[in-house]
Amino acid sequence: MSTNHARSTVTVLGLGPMGRALAGAFVGAGVRTTVWNRTPGRDTELVAKGAVSATTAEEAVTAGELVVVCVVNYDASDAVLRRDEVAAALRGRTVVSLTADSPERARDTAAWAAEHGVEYLDGAIMTPAPTIGTPGAVFIHSGPTELYRRHQPVLAALGGTHTHLGEEIGRAAGFDIALLDIFWTAMAGYVHALALAKAEGISGRELAPFAQGIGAILPPLFTEFAEDFDSGSYSGAINPLTSGVSSMAHVVHTAESHGIDSGVMRAAEGLVRRTIALGHGGDGVSRLAEVLGRR
Numbered sequence: 521m522s523t524n525h526a527r528s529t530v531t532v533l534g535l536g537p538m539g540r541a542l543a544g545a546f547v548g549a550g551v552r553t554t555v556w557n558r559t560p561g562r563d564t565e566l567v568a569k570g571a572v573s574a575t576t577a578e579e580a581v582t583a584g585e586l587v588v589v590c591v592v593n594y595d596a597s598d599a600v601l602r603r604d605e606v607a608a609a610l611r612g613r614t615v616v617s618l619t620a621d622s623p624e625r626a627r628d629t630a631a632w633a634a635e636h637g638v639e640y641l642d643g644a645i646m647t648p649a650p651t652i653g654t655p656g657a658v659f660i661h662s663g664p665t666e667l668y669r670r671h672q673p674v675l676a677a678l679g680g681t682h683t684h685l686g687e688e689i690g691r692a693a694g695f696d697i698a699l700l701d702i703f704w705t706a707m708a709g710y711v712h713a714l715a716l717a718k719a720e721g722i723s724g725r726e727l728a729p730f731a732q733g734i735g736a737i738l739p740p741l742f743t744e745f746a747e748d749f750d751s752g753s754y755s756g757a758i759n760p761l762t763s764g765v766s767s768m769a770h771v772v773h774t775a776e777s778h779g780i781d782s783g784v785m786r787a788a789e790g791l792v793r794r795t796i797a798l799g800h801g802g803d804g805v806s807r808l809a810e811v812l813g814r815r
Contacts, residue, residue: 528552528674531584533577533600534591534619535562537649542590542618542678545653547571549677556580558600581609586671590618590645594625602632611637614671618643618659622697623690630663630689639667642689644696653679660685662692708784712775719778748806756804764805765792 528551532543535557546553547569555563556574563573574580577600581587587610589597597619600606615638617629626642633640641663651657657680661668668684675682685691710731717727748755768789775782791808800807 529584529586530554530674531556531574531580531587533557533580533587533589534596535566536590536592538618538645538652539590540566541649541652542588543571544569545678546674548653551674551677554580554583577603578605578609581606581613585613586674587613587615588618589615592619594619594621594629597629601629607636607638614639614641614667616641616643616661616671616675618645620644620696620700621693623693626662626690626693639664640689641667641671642692644692646696646699647680651680653677655680657681659683660692660695662686663689712780712782712784715780716771716775716778719775719780745804745806745809748804749809752810754800754803754807754810756802756807759804760802761792761796761804761807762801765789765796768792 530546530551531554532539532546533556535543535555539555539557540562543553543555543563543566547566552572553566553570554572554574555566556577556579557563563571567573572583574583589601591597591600594617597617601610601615610633615633617626617640630640630642632638641661643659643661645652646658646660647656657678659675659678659680659682661675661682662685664687665684672682672684685695713731714724714727717724747753768785772782772785772789775785791811795801795803795808795811798811800811
């Protein structure tokens with residue numbers, strides 16, 4: 521792989537756990553990699569492996585044809601990229617942002633980049649840092665198709681799968697936010713279940729295998745509900761909302777009898793009851809997404 525990338529030059533701005541993983545994958549693939557971080561001292565291992573440490577963001581940007589940014593949010597990336605000397609150094613180069621933030625911020629950054637002669641791709645990393653550089657990594661990208669194709673061979677050094685979701689620059693962030701919504705909502709439900717189980721004398725280890733069983737039934741439901749939502753059928757043939765709300769009430773009652781905060785489940789139950797009151801009690805869960813999207 522190193523011979524394929526011998527002439528490529530990449531700069532990685534941001535050396536948190538994910539940024540270090542990205543830089544390490546580039547170095548491991550034989551890409552000439554320059555690194556920079558606002559807080560010094562995080563590049564020692566990377567330099568030992570062959571990365572070049574830059575003392576300033578301007579110096580780092582100047583060294584790479586492709587500039588990959590991975591920091592905590594767009595406030596942090598703006599604080600680096602939009603400094604006059606850095607913006608000037610970026611002119612004519614390509615920035616790939618793998619910084620997680622909102623679609624609106626991605627669009628704003630793309631507009632800024634166009635005004636300053638900077639080519640811009642937005643993206644998101646959908647797997648943990650240890651997967652970077654392995655077949656298990658998952659990346660999504662959005663922006664100009666030609667620009668993505670031009671840099672895809674070097675981005676492939678990061679391993680895993682890369683999917684270009686379209687030219688509209690906010691699409692990668694839109695996917696990312698929606699998928700994070702699934703993750704954090706699910707985690708909120710799981711930790712609530714752990715607290716409830718403990719109150720009933722059930723250990724987390726005892727619950728976990730059965731929780732995995734619940735998780736296993738979800739993938740086909742994701743597909744079914746998506747089709748119901750897209751088609752507007754909102755089928756409740758298997759489990760109408762009038763049935764589901766009863767089990768939700770049982771969860772709330774049991775948890776609160778133990779003094780466990782059930783604000784998340786109460787909010788979900790409230791949405792279901794509101795949807796039923798609107799005349800949709802015979803519909804399925806996908807109807808909730810339609811009600812949430814009403815303006």
